[in-house]
Amino acid sequence: MPFVQPQVPLTRYLQADGQPLGELPACAENTEQLRVLYRQMLLTRLFDQKAVALQRTGRIGTYAPTLGQEAIGVVLGSLMHAEDVLVPYYRDTAVQLLRGVRMEEILLYWGGDERGSAYADPAVAEDFPPCVPIATQALHACGVASAFRIRGQARVAVTTCGDGATSKGDFLEALNVAGAWQLPVVFVVNNNQWAISVPRHLQCAAATLAQKALGAGIPGEQVDGNDVLALHECLGRALQRARQGKGPSLVECLSYRLGDHTTADDASRYRDSAQVRQAWEAEPLRRLQRFLAARGAWDEAHEQACVADCQARIEAAVARFDAITAPSPESLFEHVYARWPAALAEQRDAWRERMAQRPAGGPVDE
């Protein structure tokens, strides 16, 4: 008998040009909400551009652009409740901004300062910082969701990752335990077709990444990750399901990484520019913009006003970022343990002595 790939549903409501494919879901009627989402996507894109520019001019370090994936993060962030917990990966500027992480904190983090993950807003006090070791965050989300279940709280842990992460044991072990324990967790896969230079088809022989959920006994589905209406439906369902105690689910959001992997990468080395041009045709902002414009809910004046507003907010955040002075040298030791162990006091003393012997002007070599 020939092998047949398992089937999972794919949801899409809008064509790349913003035209409806057929009957639209209820959320399509809420024009004001869609405008809010559009504005947030625009803010995310402009902030992302700014972060790349700051890296190019040496004002922050390596940054992972979210270009092309704004819809996934913005819809997800708008649907999560404040009391939920986000356990993100490193390409999650869109969700983080909506959760309450401040722009200057995101810049601080990528600008080489741990205070960028200290999050001043109490709304994000329990959210995890961006996770760099691939897919490990999926298990942390399961631990957070376990805590919710143990304490009987109607909260959801949401974790994100890319397509490459779904190849890792951590991801599969997370799906497995989430199913075994019926945890209130939602796995959101940003399938942007690339894991640095490795394309989706070399990552895995499964026809969809969503079908990996089926082996763990939990639902998995695909959604057009550039279609705000479809995302709203699918992610909303997954969150509600988890919140109501009906168990975990996996949503694979199909999108495209329009930028480089990070600012340290040059994607033109390994991918065809024609493919990227084609992906731009399907990008999420223009799709929603055209949909709104067709309903008379968005025009060039709206766009210009919104861009100006976003730019002002971004510039204000950059000014706040610039005003943050370097962390104190002693802070290197402050949070390794709750209290620096007395048994290691001599190490810190020796370090202080070395720093004191360095020429005036600070502890860093010129």
Added chain:
Amino acid sequence: MNDTTRYSLLEAVNLALHRAMRDDPEVLVLGEDVGVNGGVFRATAGLREAFGARRVIDSPLAETMLAGVAVGMAAQGLRPVLEIQFLGFIYAAMEHLISHASRLRNRTRGRLSCPLVVRSPMGAGIRAPEHHSEAVEALFAHIPGLRVVVPSSPARAYGLLLAAIDDPDPVLFLEPTRLYRMNPQPLSDDGRRLPLDSCFTLREGSDLTLLSWGASIHECLQASRQLAEQGVSVELLDVACLKPLDMASLEASVRKTGRCLIVQEAPQSAGLGAEIAASLYERCFLDLQAPIQRLAAADIPPPLYRLEPLYMHSVADIVAACRQLLAQP
């Protein structure tokens, strides 16, 4: 219950877990076979009955998952005590312990933390199958943000485990398998904690300092007694807390005796013995009457059990090494 019933090290661990779970509703136990079965060594026996399946959790068989889930639980303020069935199976959990548990506090400037305990049986000498006899404490003692503790008596197992569960940071609690059921000792369930960064002087002496931890303490105690009968006064210290090391106490002893033998069950190269010896040389080289010596396993994997006794050091090996050290001018 303040009587002084005799407890084995294993029973002391069990007693401490019962007390910790009774005293703090945030403490929970998770691992493979820890619930209904009470653990393959029975370290968690009775916990499920006493505290229920919600707090004593039988997990799927996946060590990476266990450590990762414990990180998430701990970040939420729970105090997971997770069991890795044998230390030889901990490698799959290491990324979470090293890249996340040990760093979560630091990378969030104290916003999130990771108060978890990893318990695992450690060491050779129980004629166990392959991969059940490892002593790889040094892999963890290298990691900033972790604490590594190895008890070697029922009382220390009890007091150190309670302290480890209280501690706001991740602690690796490595239980010497060979001592699990050996020599039950009087112990009162009084909830008293022992410090997590102090060594323990088991025997005072003046001729030589003997440093060890874990199951080797058993042979070191016997060797000290034999040497005492021969008129040699050995000071025996259980290092116990391998990260951070209580170098001040170790130094004080070596300054006093001028001679030091470090007994380490694990292979020699880059083991804890090397760190201890190097620190002692930095601190009290001029007080030494002879070079510090290490008695460690050779750099070979723990063998299957037919040749296990040849891999491990005997009481006679320790006595001989002490004699050699004393013979130097």
